[in-house]
Amino acid sequence: MIIAVAGGKGGTGKTFVSTSLALVQAPLQFADCDVEEPNAHLFLEPSLKKWERVSVTIPSFRKWRGEVCRPGAEFCRFRALAVVEDEMLVFPELCTSCGGCFLLCPEETIKPREHQVGVVKMGMAKRGIDFVTGELTVGQQRTEEVIKAVKKRTSPGENVVIDCPPGSGPTARVALEGADFCLMVTEPTPFGLHDIQGNKKLLDVLKIPAGVVINRAGGSYDGIDRWCKKEEIPLLAEIPFDFEIARSAARGMTLSEVEPVWEEKLKNLWADIEKYV
């Protein structure tokens, strides 16, 4: 079973919930797909011994030969290739690796080249968790490619917890694809409601069943509860707004490590999720 943990924005508690859930259900696989800001390793403390490059294919040419390929450059709607006077220029960060320029260069003036955009790191974490994380190289924009590379390192058929990037955009979509269930983590605020409504729209398109976890629960706002009832989305857990939990989380402790009572509660949460899959 693949459980993805998603949420509207940074700081709602996606990583806290996903690592806490993974820890009580260990051994399993954990994939940190928030590759622009990976931080699950702070909670699960893996020893990341194995690293692999993530590369994409971009155009290259032999500058010293002074050749240009105008059809190939003009084809690129993203302007990753330009011909100025008699010089060809490549802008790797604008390339989407569509490969069109190669097809339009029968003389092979433009050739494919590997361009590194990130790295995937693997190792064993707390309680025998098989941990995979990805890191987008600073200055690169091919987030989805790094997420795909992380997911490729997970084994089909096993229990996997995926920590998703925030939001409901393309990066979240790539992280969510193939999941059996999604836990939407939110705070009990109108902003939080708005964010998981966006998540839900995406999950409906992907046909992934979902449940809600309220983090920093308490206070008078009941909009999340009412929305869950109306939409018939299970409200699976509420983590209280508690100073000790916040302080310990900031030191890299998961929920059951702060309050042992959550060991049982999170195991029940996992069992609940199994019913919806």
Next chain:
Amino acid sequence: MKVVVSSTGPELTSESDPRFGRCAYFIVVDTDSMEFKAHSNESQRAMGGAGIQAGQFVASLGGDALITGNVGPNASRVLGASGLKVYVGASGSVRQAVEDFKAGKLQEASSATVSSHFGMGGRR
């Protein structure tokens, strides 16, 4: 001498545009006769790579120099390859920018003066 000025409108009286890739018009001006021709900038609303596309277009206009407010890193690479001299810091009307250029008041830029996406407003 022929110069190309980034502009918000198609006239010499139009305000010059501080953005290069996403300006509305490029105006080619003869600095002696002040005769001019306006070309609308096709990359104004480009999804991405506006500076690169605009740089290629300006290079094809055959001027001796470009007068604009700022250039980003990608546009700067294209303009560098074109051999076109780039003068930044233009303000006021297109006519004013050309006068300032003639008086030597504008600074020649050999590298980018702003970061990527400067001309997209708000987010940088």
